[in-house]
Amino acid sequence: MSENKADVRCPISAFITNLGKYNEGDLIGQWVSFPTSAEEMQRVLSAIGIGKPDACGVPYEEWFIIAYENTVRGLSSALGEFVNLDELNYLAVKLNGMEQSELEQFEAALTMDDHCGSLQELINLTDNLDCYDFLPDISDEEALGRYYLLEVGSIKVPDELVDYIDYEALGRDAVINENGEFQNGSYVRRSGSKFYEFYNGQPETIPAEYKIMSTEKKLLAHIEAMQNAAIQAERSYAAEAAAFVRTPESILEQVQLEKERVRDRFRALAKPQSKSTPKKHRPKER
Numbered sequence: 001m002s003e004n005k006a007d008v009r010c011p012i013s014a015f016i017t018n019l020g021k022y023n024e025g026d027l028i029g030q031w032v033s034f035p036t037s038a039e040e041m042q043r044v045l046s047a048i049g050i051g052k053p054d055a056c057g058v059p060y061e062e063w064f065i066i067a068y069e070n071t072v073r074g075l076s077s078a079l080g081e082f083v084n085l086d087e088l089n090y091l092a093v094k095l096n097g098m099e100q101s102e103l104e105q106f107e108a109a110l111t112m113d114d115h116c117g118s119l120q121e122l123i124n125l126t127d128n129l130d131c132y133d134f135l136p137d138i139s140d141e142e143a144l145g146r147y148y149l150l151e152v153g154s155i156k157v158p159d160e161l162v163d164y165i166d167y168e169a170l171g172r173d174a175v176i177n178e179n180g181e182f183q184n185g186s187y188v189r190r191s192g193s194k195f196y197e198f199y200n201g202q203p204e205t206i207p208a209e210y211k212i213m214s215t216e217k218k219l220l221a222h223i224e225a226m227q228n229a230a231i232q233a234e235r236s237y238a239a240e241a242a243a244f245v246r247t248p249e250s251i252l253e254q255v256q257l258e259k260e261r262v263r264d265r266f267r268a269l270a271k272p273q274s275k276s277t278p279k280k281h282r283p284k285e286r
Contacts, residue, residue, distance in 0.1 A: 011095035013069040018048045019062040034092035041212040073107045078116040086203045087119040089212045094126040105134040108188035111181045120201035131193045138187040145171030
Protein backbone atom coordinates (compact mmCIF):
# COMPACT_ATOMS: atom_id res chain seq x y z
CA MET A 1 0.00 0.00 0.00
CA SER A 2 1.43 3.37 -0.97
CA GLU A 3 2.26 5.96 1.63
CA ASN A 4 1.11 9.12 -0.19
CA LYS A 5 -1.74 11.16 1.28
CA ALA A 6 -4.76 13.01 -0.03
CA ASP A 7 -4.40 16.74 -0.66
CA VAL A 8 -7.03 18.35 1.57
CA ARG A 9 -6.88 21.55 -0.51
CA CYS A 10 -8.35 19.80 -3.57
CA PRO A 11 -12.13 19.37 -3.96
CA ILE A 12 -11.82 15.61 -4.58
CA SER A 13 -9.18 13.05 -3.60
CA ALA A 14 -9.52 9.37 -4.46
CA PHE A 15 -7.53 6.27 -3.50
CA ILE A 16 -7.14 4.39 -6.79
CA THR A 17 -6.42 0.67 -6.44
CA ASN A 18 -5.25 -2.11 -8.77
CA LEU A 19 -8.33 -4.38 -8.97
CA GLY A 20 -6.39 -7.49 -10.04
CA LYS A 21 -3.92 -7.13 -7.16
CA TYR A 22 -6.82 -6.49 -4.76
CA ASN A 23 -8.47 -9.76 -5.84
CA GLU A 24 -5.15 -11.50 -5.20
CA GLY A 25 -5.10 -10.15 -1.65
CA ASP A 26 -2.78 -7.17 -2.14
CA LEU A 27 -3.91 -3.57 -1.62
CA ILE A 28 -1.80 -1.65 -4.15
CA GLY A 29 -2.94 1.91 -4.71
CA GLN A 30 -2.23 5.62 -4.41
CA TRP A 31 -4.11 8.79 -3.50
CA VAL A 32 -4.82 11.08 -6.43
CA SER A 33 -5.97 14.65 -5.83
CA PHE A 34 -8.32 16.05 -8.48
CA PRO A 35 -8.11 18.01 -10.67
CA THR A 36 -4.90 16.45 -11.93
CA SER A 37 -2.96 16.10 -15.18
CA ALA A 38 -2.78 13.28 -17.73
CA GLU A 39 0.92 12.81 -16.96
CA GLU A 40 0.32 12.45 -13.23
CA MET A 41 -2.57 10.06 -13.80
CA GLN A 42 -0.50 7.80 -16.03
CA ARG A 43 2.34 7.87 -13.51
CA VAL A 44 -0.04 6.67 -10.80
CA LEU A 45 -1.53 3.91 -12.97
CA SER A 46 1.95 2.68 -13.82
CA ALA A 47 3.01 2.85 -10.17
CA ILE A 48 0.13 0.62 -9.07
CA GLY A 49 0.89 -1.94 -11.79
CA ILE A 50 -1.70 -1.19 -14.46
CA GLY A 51 -0.41 -2.56 -17.78
CA LYS A 52 2.14 -4.82 -16.10
CA PRO A 53 1.78 -8.64 -16.35
CA ASP A 54 0.65 -10.85 -13.50
CA ALA A 55 2.15 -14.25 -12.63
CA CYS A 56 0.49 -15.80 -15.70
CA GLY A 57 1.68 -13.08 -18.05
CA VAL A 58 -1.73 -11.39 -18.31
CA PRO A 59 -1.49 -7.61 -17.83
CA TYR A 60 -3.43 -5.84 -15.08
CA GLU A 61 -5.86 -3.46 -16.74
CA GLU A 62 -8.64 -2.67 -14.23
CA TRP A 63 -8.73 -0.32 -11.26
CA PHE A 64 -11.31 0.95 -8.81
CA ILE A 65 -11.60 3.60 -6.12
CA ILE A 66 -11.61 2.32 -2.56
CA ALA A 67 -12.04 5.65 -0.71
CA TYR A 68 -12.71 9.36 -1.21
CA GLU A 69 -11.79 12.49 0.68
CA ASN A 70 -13.09 15.88 -0.40
CA THR A 71 -13.87 19.40 0.71
CA VAL A 72 -17.49 19.26 -0.48
CA ARG A 73 -19.87 17.93 2.16
CA GLY A 74 -22.08 15.09 1.02
CA LEU A 75 -20.19 14.45 -2.20
CA SER A 76 -18.39 11.22 -1.21
CA SER A 77 -21.66 9.33 -0.82
CA ALA A 78 -22.60 10.27 -4.40
CA LEU A 79 -19.36 8.91 -5.91
CA GLY A 80 -18.91 5.26 -6.83
CA GLU A 81 -16.08 2.73 -6.88
CA PHE A 82 -15.99 2.33 -10.66
CA VAL A 83 -16.06 5.75 -12.31
CA ASN A 84 -14.73 7.36 -15.45
CA LEU A 85 -11.61 9.26 -14.42
CA ASP A 86 -12.06 11.89 -17.13
CA GLU A 87 -15.52 12.66 -15.73
CA LEU A 88 -14.21 12.72 -12.17
CA ASN A 89 -11.51 15.18 -13.16
CA TYR A 90 -14.03 17.32 -15.07
CA LEU A 91 -16.26 17.52 -12.00
CA ALA A 92 -13.27 18.49 -9.85
CA VAL A 93 -12.33 21.25 -12.33
CA LYS A 94 -15.83 22.70 -12.10
CA LEU A 95 -15.90 22.55 -8.30
CA ASN A 96 -12.44 24.06 -8.13
CA GLY A 97 -13.65 27.10 -10.07
CA MET A 98 -16.59 27.88 -7.76
CA GLU A 99 -16.84 30.67 -5.24
CA GLN A 100 -17.47 29.67 -1.62
CA SER A 101 -21.12 30.71 -1.85
CA GLU A 102 -21.57 28.53 -4.94
CA LEU A 103 -19.97 25.56 -3.19
CA GLU A 104 -22.38 26.00 -0.28
CA GLN A 105 -25.28 26.09 -2.73
CA PHE A 106 -23.96 22.95 -4.44
CA GLU A 107 -23.71 21.21 -1.06
CA ALA A 108 -27.27 22.25 -0.29
CA ALA A 109 -28.47 20.98 -3.67
CA LEU A 110 -26.91 17.57 -2.92
CA THR A 111 -29.25 17.19 0.07
CA MET A 112 -32.25 17.35 -2.27
CA ASP A 113 -31.02 14.11 -3.88
CA ASP A 114 -32.35 15.13 -7.30
CA HIS A 115 -29.36 14.99 -9.60
CA CYS A 116 -26.59 13.04 -7.90
CA GLY A 117 -27.03 9.52 -9.24
CA SER A 118 -24.04 9.67 -11.58
CA LEU A 119 -21.03 11.79 -12.47
CA GLN A 120 -22.96 13.05 -15.48
CA GLU A 121 -25.71 14.41 -13.23
CA LEU A 122 -23.23 15.89 -10.75
CA ILE A 123 -21.37 17.67 -13.56
CA ASN A 124 -24.66 19.09 -14.85
CA LEU A 125 -25.68 20.08 -11.33
CA THR A 126 -22.74 22.48 -11.16
CA ASP A 127 -24.30 24.40 -14.08
CA ASN A 128 -27.87 24.29 -12.73
CA LEU A 129 -27.53 25.83 -9.27
CA ASP A 130 -30.28 28.31 -10.20
CA CYS A 131 -32.71 25.40 -9.90
CA TYR A 132 -32.39 25.76 -6.12
CA ASP A 133 -32.96 28.64 -3.71
CA PHE A 134 -30.41 28.65 -0.93
CA LEU A 135 -31.15 30.57 2.26
CA PRO A 136 -28.09 30.73 4.52
CA ASP A 137 -28.49 31.18 8.28
CA ILE A 138 -32.03 29.80 8.19
CA SER A 139 -31.54 26.78 10.41
CA ASP A 140 -35.03 25.84 11.64
CA GLU A 141 -38.75 26.24 11.02
CA GLU A 142 -39.14 29.25 13.30
CA ALA A 143 -36.37 31.17 11.54
CA LEU A 144 -37.93 30.26 8.20
CA GLY A 145 -41.35 31.49 9.33
CA ARG A 146 -39.88 34.81 10.49
CA TYR A 147 -37.99 35.16 7.21
CA TYR A 148 -41.09 34.69 5.08
CA LEU A 149 -43.33 36.90 7.19
CA LEU A 150 -40.99 39.69 8.24
CA GLU A 151 -38.27 39.84 5.59
CA VAL A 152 -40.02 38.76 2.42
CA GLY A 153 -42.94 40.92 3.52
CA SER A 154 -45.64 39.25 1.46
CA ILE A 155 -48.07 40.01 4.31
CA LYS A 156 -48.01 43.23 6.30
CA VAL A 157 -48.07 42.41 9.99
CA PRO A 158 -48.92 45.15 12.49
CA ASP A 159 -46.12 45.70 14.98
CA GLU A 160 -48.37 44.91 17.93
CA LEU A 161 -49.04 41.41 16.56
CA VAL A 162 -45.46 40.42 15.72
CA ASP A 163 -44.90 38.69 19.06
CA TYR A 164 -48.16 36.72 18.89
CA ILE A 165 -47.55 34.86 15.63
CA ASP A 166 -46.60 31.18 15.59
CA TYR A 167 -43.57 31.47 13.32
CA GLU A 168 -42.60 27.82 13.83
CA ALA A 169 -45.96 26.60 12.51
CA LEU A 170 -45.67 29.01 9.59
CA GLY A 171 -42.18 27.73 8.75
CA ARG A 172 -43.28 24.12 9.13
CA ASP A 173 -46.07 24.65 6.60
CA ALA A 174 -43.59 26.28 4.21
CA VAL A 175 -41.21 23.31 4.41
CA ILE A 176 -44.06 20.91 3.68
CA ASN A 177 -45.45 22.95 0.79
CA GLU A 178 -42.05 23.59 -0.78
CA ASN A 179 -40.57 20.16 0.03
CA GLY A 180 -37.54 22.01 1.35
CA GLU A 181 -34.62 20.80 3.48
CA PHE A 182 -32.55 22.18 6.35
CA GLN A 183 -28.88 21.34 6.16
CA ASN A 184 -25.75 22.66 7.85
CA GLY A 185 -27.57 25.67 9.27
CA SER A 186 -29.23 26.65 5.97
CA TYR A 187 -32.46 26.06 4.08
CA VAL A 188 -32.74 24.91 0.46
CA ARG A 189 -35.78 24.61 -1.79
CA ARG A 190 -36.41 24.01 -5.46
CA SER A 191 -36.81 27.23 -7.40
CA GLY A 192 -38.86 25.78 -10.22
CA SER A 193 -36.27 26.58 -12.91
CA LYS A 194 -35.71 23.97 -15.60
CA PHE A 195 -32.75 21.62 -15.22
CA TYR A 196 -30.65 21.65 -18.40
CA GLU A 197 -28.27 18.96 -19.62
CA PHE A 198 -25.04 20.69 -20.61
CA TYR A 199 -22.95 17.51 -20.49
CA ASN A 200 -24.42 14.53 -22.34
CA GLY A 201 -22.53 11.80 -20.49
CA GLN A 202 -20.13 11.04 -23.34
CA PRO A 203 -16.54 11.36 -22.00
CA GLU A 204 -15.23 12.14 -25.47
CA THR A 205 -17.15 15.45 -25.35
CA ILE A 206 -15.23 16.63 -22.28
CA PRO A 207 -12.90 19.52 -23.20
CA ALA A 208 -9.48 18.14 -24.10
CA GLU A 209 -7.66 20.22 -21.48
CA TYR A 210 -9.56 18.42 -18.71
CA LYS A 211 -9.01 14.87 -19.95
CA ILE A 212 -6.49 12.84 -18.00
CA MET A 213 -6.90 9.52 -19.81
CA SER A 214 -5.82 10.89 -23.19
CA THR A 215 -3.14 8.20 -23.44
CA GLU A 216 -5.58 5.48 -22.49
CA LYS A 217 -5.75 4.29 -26.11
CA LYS A 218 -2.00 3.75 -26.12
CA LEU A 219 -2.22 1.86 -22.84
CA LEU A 220 -5.09 -0.29 -24.12
CA ALA A 221 -3.22 -0.94 -27.37
CA HIS A 222 -0.20 -2.07 -25.36
CA ILE A 223 -2.42 -4.30 -23.24
CA GLU A 224 -4.07 -5.76 -26.36
CA ALA A 225 -0.67 -6.47 -27.92
CA MET A 226 0.44 -8.30 -24.78
CA GLN A 227 -2.79 -10.27 -24.71
CA ASN A 228 -2.40 -11.27 -28.37
CA ALA A 229 1.17 -12.38 -27.69
CA ALA A 230 -0.03 -14.45 -24.75
CA ILE A 231 -2.77 -16.05 -26.86
CA GLN A 232 -0.29 -16.87 -29.65
CA ALA A 233 2.14 -18.41 -27.17
CA GLU A 234 -0.67 -20.47 -25.67
CA ARG A 235 -1.71 -21.76 -29.10
CA SER A 236 1.88 -22.65 -29.96
CA TYR A 237 2.29 -24.51 -26.69
CA ALA A 238 -1.00 -26.33 -27.23
CA ALA A 239 0.08 -27.42 -30.71
CA GLU A 240 3.37 -28.79 -29.37
CA ALA A 241 1.71 -30.48 -26.44
CA ALA A 242 -0.88 -32.14 -28.67
CA ALA A 243 1.81 -34.51 -29.99
CA PHE A 244 2.36 -35.84 -26.49
CA VAL A 245 -1.21 -35.98 -25.34
CA ARG A 246 -3.32 -38.98 -26.34
CA THR A 247 -7.01 -38.78 -26.84
CA PRO A 248 -9.28 -41.39 -25.24
CA GLU A 249 -9.60 -43.13 -28.64
CA SER A 250 -5.84 -43.44 -29.08
CA ILE A 251 -5.47 -44.71 -25.52
CA LEU A 252 -8.04 -47.45 -26.15
CA GLU A 253 -6.25 -48.46 -29.35
CA GLN A 254 -2.98 -48.67 -27.47
CA VAL A 255 -4.57 -50.82 -24.73
CA GLN A 256 -6.02 -53.17 -27.35
CA LEU A 257 -2.66 -53.54 -29.07
CA GLU A 258 -1.02 -54.28 -25.74
CA LYS A 259 -3.64 -56.93 -24.98
CA GLU A 260 -2.99 -58.59 -28.32
CA ARG A 261 0.77 -58.62 -27.71
CA VAL A 262 0.30 -60.19 -24.27
CA ARG A 263 -2.09 -62.77 -25.72
CA ASP A 264 0.39 -63.63 -28.44
CA ARG A 265 3.12 -64.13 -25.86
CA PHE A 266 0.96 -66.48 -23.80
CA ARG A 267 0.05 -68.44 -26.90
CA ALA A 268 3.69 -68.78 -27.77
CA LEU A 269 4.51 -70.05 -24.28
CA ALA A 270 1.61 -72.49 -24.24
CA LYS A 271 2.50 -74.06 -27.64
CA PRO A 272 4.14 -77.57 -27.26
CA GLN A 273 7.83 -77.58 -28.07
CA SER A 274 9.03 -80.22 -30.64
CA LYS A 275 11.68 -82.52 -29.11
CA SER A 276 14.77 -82.92 -31.23
CA THR A 277 16.47 -86.36 -31.32
CA PRO A 278 19.89 -86.12 -29.81
CA LYS A 279 22.63 -87.17 -32.08
CA LYS A 280 24.34 -90.39 -31.29
CA HIS A 281 28.01 -90.11 -30.90
CA ARG A 282 30.06 -93.00 -32.09
CA PRO A 283 32.85 -94.03 -29.85
CA LYS A 284 36.16 -93.16 -31.17
CA GLU A 285 38.04 -96.01 -32.69
CA ARG A 286 41.22 -96.84 -31.06
